[in-house]
Amino acid sequence: MLKSSVKTTTLIVASSILALSSFACSSNDNDTANLTDATIASPVASPTPAASPTPKPQPQASPSPEPTASTDSNTYGHAMDIATGAITIGKSAVSRDDWSLVASQWQQAINLLKSIPASDSNYATAQEKLPLYQRFMAEAKTKAAPPPEKPKEGDTEPDYFSVPIKKRQGQIPVIDVAFNGKQKFEMLFDTGASSTLVTSSIAATLGLKAIEVRAVGIADGSIVALPIALLESIEIDGRLKRKVKVAVAPPAMPIGLLGQDFYVGYDVTIKENIIEFRRR
Incomplete structure (x- = not known):
């Protein structure tokens, strides 16, 4: 009777130890699984590569300026402005002083046209205008000149x-x-x-x-x-x-x-x- 009780007690204790062992193993497996899952769910971030330093802009050699043709367009425009002024003054000129001013304006315009180089795009036009402006200047100078001596009595066709x-x-x-x-x-x-x-x-x-x-x-x-x-x-x-x-x-x-x-x-x-x- 005692033996049977001892056996029963031993069996119960053994079963308890086995159950405890089994529980421990199960806990360890669950922990391992949880750890594994956590590792998979949250992978360790790979280290961010250090940003490469921004390369400093290398100084570039300035391109050599392309040679441009010599131009005196402003000179031509200035000559046209002065010529326009001469025409305007000439329309209302009355006295010799008025015509003297007109002649002076034409002379300035002529001098500017003569200074325009052959490389300028307005050179040909300037050369065409020169004879015309010179004629206008000569006419203005004639009108600005003092009158000649009074013609002699009886001279019906004096100069x-x-x-x-x-x-x-x-x-x-x-x-x-x-x-x-x-x-x-x-x-x-x-x-x-x-x-x-x-x-x-x-x-x-x-x-x-x-x-x-x-x-x-x-x-x-x-x-x-x-x-x-x-x-x-x-x-x-x-x-x-x-x-x-x-x-x-x-x-x-x-x-x-x-x-x-x-x-x-x-x-x-x-x-x-x-x-x-x-x-x-």
Whole structure:
């Protein structure tokens, strides 16, 4: 009976030890599994490679500047500005001082154009403009020059003479003109008119007879047939005593007009109070 009890007790103790051992083993396995799982779930991060130092920019040799063609475009533009100024001043020039300034402006423009080198893109244009500018300067210098000596009495075609302007009509000068050595009449001096016209009243006073009929352009642009008469002489201030054919204007025309056919061979400068004539 005692033996059976001892055996039973021993068996129970053994079973307990076995169960404990089994529990321990199971715990160790679970811990191992948990450790393994943790290791797999959270892998050890590999060390971050150290950042390579930013390479310092190596100084690069500046490229040699490409040679550029020599240019004086500013010089050309400056010359054009001065030439424009000369034209502007010339449009309103009256006195000799005005024309002297115009001549000076042209001279400056010419000097600038001459300084432009052959390598400049404007060189050819500058060379083309030079003769024109030189002519403009010469004309301005002529108008700026003091008048020559007064022509001798009786010299009807001197190198230079001037006539006074009595008044202006629509900005056009009015001067006295003598016909056939008899009588003076006021006439418009219009450099844009090619032919001389007299009024019907002048023709009647002088007893002019028509020698032909000619189609003539008048101020309003129309063409009209007008009688043509011959004047034995037309003169201004005793100068340019010439025989000229004149057209007789319609009665509606109140004042005659002295045309270019009267002062052929002369250059004319209209100033504030006088008109100057210079032989070409």
